[in-house]
Amino acid sequence: MTIRVHVAGHLKDYTGQSVEVELQGAKDVLDVVAQLDQRVPSIRDRIFDEHDRTRPFINIYVNEEDIRGLQGESTKTKDGDVIYILPSVAGGKGSLSAEGGRTR
Numbered sequence: 001m002t003i004r005v006h007v008a009g010h011l012k013d014y015t016g017q018s019v020e021v022e023l024q025g026a027k028d029v030l031d032v033v034a035q036l037d038q039r040v041p042s043i044r045d046r047i048f049d050e051h052d053r054t055r056p057f058i059n060i061y062v063n064e065e066d067i068r069g070l071q072g073e074s075t076k077t078k079d080g081d082v083i084y085i086l087p088s089v090a091g092g093k094g095s096l097s098a099e100g101g102r103t104r
Helices: 009-013 030-037 043-047
Strands: 002-007 022-026 058-062 084-086
Touching: 002 009, 002 030, 009 030, 009 084, 022 030, 030 043, 030 084, 043 058
Parallel strands: 002 084
Antiparallel strands: 002 022, 058 084
C-alpha cells in the first residue's frame, strides 16, 4: 500500500527539500504523520499539537478533500491516496474589498 505525501511551504524544509514522500501501510492521517515523523524527526510537532489535533495554521487534504470536513485526523487512508500537508498562507497589508480591490 503506497500513499504519496506532498509537503509544501516552510514544512518542506524539514523533509530535506523533497516535496513528495511515499509511505507504506498508513491506516489513517494520524498514522501518515507518525510515519512521516519517523523519516523527518520533529515534523509531527509542526503539524499536530500535543493532543494530536491539526494545528490551526496547517491544512491537510486527502485526495483534495480537507480532513476537517471528513473524519479529521482519523480520516482513513488507502493505497493510492495522495495527502497534501500545506501551511496556511497569510499576510500582506490591507484587505480585499467585496469588489475585489485592495483597501488600506
